[in-house]
Amino acid sequence: MTLQLPLSEEQTMLHEMLSRFVSERCDIEARAANLHANPPRRMALWEELCELGVPSALLSPEAGGFGGAPEDLAVVQYALAPGLLVEPILVSVGLCGRMLDAAGRSVEAVAAGEVVYAFAHQEGFDPFNAPQMKADADGDVFVLNGLKPAVRHADVADRLIVSANGPDGTILFDLAKDAAGLTVTPSRQIDAAGSADLHFEGVRVAKKDHLDCDAEAVIEDALLHGLVAIAAEAASLARATNRDTFEYLGLREQFGTKLAQFQALQHMAADMAIAAEEVAAQAHTAVVALGRKASAERNRAILVASLACDAGGRAVGHAAVQLFGGMGVSDETPVSHYARRFAAMRAQFGTTDARAARLAQIEGFGHE
Amino acid sequence: MSDDSIAEFRAEVRNFIAQSLPDDIREKVRRYRDLEKSDYVRWQKILQDRGWFLGSWSKDWGGEGWDPVQQLAFLQESGEAGAPMVIPYGVSMIGPVLNKFGTDAQKERHLPGIISSDVWWCQGYSEPGAGSDLASLKTMAVREGDHYRVNGSKMWTTEAHWADWMHCLVRTDSSGRKQDGISFLLIDMETPGITIRPIVTIDGQHHTNQVFFDDVMVPAENLVGEEGAGWSIAKFLLSHERLSISDTGPKLRLMGRLRAMNAKVQKDPSVSAGLKAILAQRMVDASVQIETLRALEHYFVEGWAKGRPAGADASILKVRGTEILQALSELAVDLQGPYAATHDPVDLHADVTGEGEDSAAEMASAMAHQYLYGRCWTIFGGTNEIQRNIIAKVAFASAG
Ligand SMILES: Cc1cc2nc3c(=O)[nH]c(=O)nc-3n(C[C@H](O)[C@H](O)[C@H](O)COP(=O)(O)OP(=O)(O)OC[C@H]3O[C@@H](n4cnc5c(N)ncnc54)[C@H](O)[C@@H]3O)c2cc1C
Numbered sequence: 001m002t003l004q005l006p007l008s009e010e011q012t013m014l015h016e017m018l019s020r021f022v023s024e025r026c027d028i029e030a031r032a033a034n035l036h037a038n039p040p041r042r043m044a045l046w047e048e049l050c051e052l053g054v055p056s057a058l059l060s061p062e063a064g065g066f067g068g069a070p071e072d073l074a075v076v077q078y079a080l081a082p083g084l085l086v087e088p089i090l091v092s093v094g095l096c097g098r099m100l101d102a103a104g105r106s107v108e109a110v111a112a113g114e115v116v117y118a119f120a121h122q123e124g125f126d127p128f129n130a131p132q133m134k135a136d137a138d139g140d141v142f143v144l145n146g147l148k149p150a151v152r153h154a155d156v157a158d159r160l161i162v163s164a165n166g167p168d169g170t171i172l173f174d175l176a177k178d179a180a181g182l183t184v185t186p187s188r189q190i191d192a193a194g195s196a197d198l199h200f201e202g203v204r205v206a207k208k209d210h211l212d213c214d215a216e217a218v219i220e221d222a223l224l225h226g227l228v229a230i231a232a233e234a235a236s237l238a239r240a241t242n243r244d245t246f247e248y249l250g251l252r253e254q255f256g257t258k259l260a261q262f263q264a265l266q267h268m269a270a271d272m273a274i275a276a277e278e279v280a281a282q283a284h285t286a287v288v289a290l291g292r293k294a295s296a297e298r299n300r301a302i303l304v305a306s307l308a309c310d311a312g313g314r315a316v317g318h319a320a321v322q323l324f325g326g327m328g329v330s331d332e333t334p335v336s337h338y339a340r341r342f343a344a345m346r347a348q349f350g351t352t353d354a355r356a357a358r359l360a361q362i363e364g365f366g367h368e
Numbered sequence: 369m370s371d372d373s374i375a376e377f378r379a380e381v382r383n384f385i386a387q388s389l390p391d392d393i394r395e396k397v398r399r400y401r402d403l404e405k406s407d408y409v410r411w412q413k414i415l416q417d418r419g420w421f422l423g424s425w426s427k428d429w430g431g432e433g434w435d436p437v438q439q440l441a442f443l444q445e446s447g448e449a450g451a452p453m454v455i456p457y458g459v460s461m462i463g464p465v466l467n468k469f470g471t472d473a474q475k476e477r478h479l480p481g482i483i484s485s486d487v488w489w490c491q492g493y494s495e496p497g498a499g500s501d502l503a504s505l506k507t508m509a510v511r512e513g514d515h516y517r518v519n520g521s522k523m524w525t526t527e528a529h530w531a532d533w534m535h536c537l538v539r540t541d542s543s544g545r546k547q548d549g550i551s552f553l554l555i556d557m558e559t560p561g562i563t564i565r566p567i568v569t570i571d572g573q574h575h576t577n578q579v580f581f582d583d584v585m586v587p588a589e590n591l592v593g594e595e596g597a598g599w600s601i602a603k604f605l606l607s608h609e610r611l612s613i614s615d616t617g618p619k620l621r622l623m624g625r626l627r628a629m630n631a632k633v634q635k636d637p638s639v640s641a642g643l644k645a646i647l648a649q650r651m652v653d654a655s656v657q658i659e660t661l662r663a664l665e666h667y668f669v670e671g672w673a674k675g676r677p678a679g680a681d682a683s684i685l686k687v688r689g690t691e692i693l694q695a696l697s698e699l700a701v702d703l704q705g706p707y708a709a710t711h712d713p714v715d716l717h718a719d720v721t722g723e724g725e726d727s728a729a730e731m732a733s734a735m736a737h738q739y740l741y742g743r744c745w746t747i748f749g750g751t752n753e754i755q756r757n758i759i760a761k762v763a764f765a766s767a768g
Contacts, residue, residue: 122706123638123706124636124638124639124705124706125633125639125643125705125706126639126640126643129638129640132638149706149707149728150706150707150709150710150729150732152709185727185729187710187712187729188710188711188712188714189709189710189711190709190710190711190736190740191709195709195710197727197728197729253497254498254499254500254501254504255500255501255504256501256504262753264753264756264757265753318743321570321743321747322743322746322747322751322752322753325499325500325747325751326494326499326523326524326747326748328570328743328747329569329570329743329744329747330567330568330569330570331567331568331569331570331572332567332568336569336570339570339743340570340740343701343709343736343739343740344709346702346708346709347701347702347704347708347709348709351702351705351708352702353643353646353647353650353702354643354705356643356646357640357642357643357645357646358642360642360646361640361642366641366642366645
């Protein structure tokens with residue numbers, strides 16, 4: 001059962017199907033072959049994910065899917081986590097699809113996987129800050145100028161949801177990646193996913209291509225969904241990391257005895273087990289909180305959970321690498337990739353420090 | 369050496385590096401690139417010309433006979449000023465071993481290449497089944513006439529792909545105590561039967577390897593010391609490494625980088641006061657840790673000069689040095705803000721000779737590399753768990 005959540009029959013089946021997909025299709029060597037190719041094949045599993053109906057699970061019936069609830073998001077993230085996918089399923093469908101739907105746009109092509117979106121929003125440490133990138137009105141168009149740094153999946157995306165600071169506050173745009181004046185500089189993320197810097201120099205967008213919605217609320221909702229998604233992922237990954245590590249400690253022998261016999265290592269393993277339970281409990285809390293109406297309390301609960309999941313997940317990842325010894329830092333060992341995925345999560349949807357600062361603000365711990 | 373003359377020596381090292389470190393290497397180090405073998409060779413030759421490459425070798429061996437205080441001064445200043453590290457496998461490991469245990473013929477044959485850095489060495493100790501428990505190593509060397517026939521495999525052999533020679537621990541006897549059946553062999557990497565399999569590590573780079581021996585015939589004259597003396601020779605060699613372990617120089621340099629990065633964030637009007645306060649607190653923690661490491665290192669070194677027993681000092685430096693490096697590198701990554709998850713291993717090899725500074729993504733890759741490779745430090749050179757076993761043992765012994 002995913003995070004002890006009350007799941008429907010469909011959700012349970014989805015979980016089983018995706019877990020099977022991960023064990024059959026996401027082995028570490030095939031992944032390496034795809035990602036070490038030149039250029040890397042970062043969409044290798046995309047079609048299969050779409051055929052399995054993952055996009056539909058992430059979209060509400062109104063948007064043409066059959067899910068879209070926090071539990072659906074949790075099931076998808078939890079089941080897929082050990083597969084270490086670099087495909088943009090969460091961002092393109094789970095976040096951008098959701099935003100398009102909120103603005104009354106058709107999500108059909110996104111749901112079918114025919115069009116892939118990236119979310120070009122964060123500029124500094126904290127994506128909950130309003131964007132500074134300029135959107136100046138000029139007759140029937142907005143003119144965009146500025147930089148969106150290291151936008152995850154922007155290398156493989158066809159289209160972008162871009163946030164900017166317009167004449168009346170934050171605006172969201174739906175934009176083709178090949179728009180004139182937009183320069184895409186690809187980069188890579190620590191978990192091998194792709195990204196790109198997006199330089200906007202006088203990019204002209206028709207006014208009709210802005211998303212007709214309460215942009216600030218839609219962005220916040222997307223970010224919260226993102227944080228909950230990686231909390232669920234962290235819980236699953238911590239579990240997978242512990243499973244691999246504890247199994248290894250029971251197999252590997254040094255000094256004529258199994259590593260699992262060393263008490264120092266037993267205590268490290270115990271801390272990992274504790275951390276994994278904490279991460280699971282907080283991921284559960286976050287999923288439940290996401291189902292509530294927007295409120296400061298909902299934000300607080302999700303921020304707390306995301307900080308706890310980062311701390312616990314990262315501790316588990318570091319300890320696993322250490323307990324595997326040299327094998328832990330080998331590219332051929334899955335835990336070395338789990339640790340890198342934890343490092344990536346720590347910086348997704350803002351850095352951990354930025355989340356901590358925001359929590360301090362909500363709690364009134366500081367002077368602001 | 370007096371405090372004054374040490375201060376003078378430190379200034380001399382700094383000046384020398386300012387004047388003699390080739391610009392391209394300086395630039396690579398400053399920008400946290402991965403260095404090529406040729407970069408290390410070039411720098412080591414420059415040090416040798418200056419008379420500092422053999423600083424820690426005794427005068428009998430043709431060295432400078434630096435005491436630990438002076439060795440530390442050199443290491444710290446070089447590291448902080450951005451000079452490449454001296455690769456230890458030759459000059460710091462096999463060189464002292466040959467000086468102490470080698471035959472005249474072995475010295476004659478091997479020392480000149482080590483001293484000139486023209487012959488490159490690697491260290492073949494660990495095996496797939498023998499890491500922390502090194503004494504259980506299984507690579508067999510069977511005497512056949514005037515050769516040893518070597519079969520087995522070495523694991524994690526760093527820079528084996530650069531090496532001309534390996535100093536290798538092999539098993540020549542399986543009958544008695546495990547340690548007593550280990551011998552110390554010098555193996556020419558060109559010998560037929562040797563294959564090298566690259567191992568890519570968590571940082572996405574190829575530094576280390578697995579080396580296979582398939583009926584490799586090694587002349588018996590390449591045995592160092594007696595058969596069965598390998599274990600005690602290896603222990604001698606590792607005790608020689610005491611000082612380079614905490615390696616504060618590069619950490620001080622990384623701290624300098626953190627200061628610069630943090631200063632930039634603190635000036636950024638788009639960053640909230642709350643976030644600035646959190647980062648400032650983390651900078652304070654980092655600063656206290658690195659200064660404590662530096663103090664500890666000085667304290668130990670001065671203590672040794674005054675007859676302080678080495679005890680578990682080297683283990684303490686290893687644990688703290690590596691864990692502090694990890695803490696600094698984690699902060700270095702977090703300070704990248706929107707680039708905090710950016711890491712492309714290819715960036716570590718990007719050209720530095722042209723105009724212009726690194727992009728934000730390239731800088732982030734360099735810091736992510738520090739973070740990822742930083743995970744290796746608590747594993748190699750005796751894992752931190754093994755070091756803690758030693759520290760506890762010494763601490764309990766001195767209490768009882
Ligand atoms: C990047 C890299 C470069 C290296 N370069 C070289 C090289 O050039 N030459 C060379 O010979 N070797 C090299 N090594 C090997 C290194 O020395 C070993 O990895 C190290 O000794 C640990 O051995 P292991 O990997 O087999 O781990 P293991 O010994 O299997 O350890 C696994 C875990 O068990 C723990 N453990 C083991 N025994 C105990 C115990 N008694 N009590 C408590 N905990 C214990 C360890 O601390 C670790 O956490 C390198 C390793 C790495 C990662």
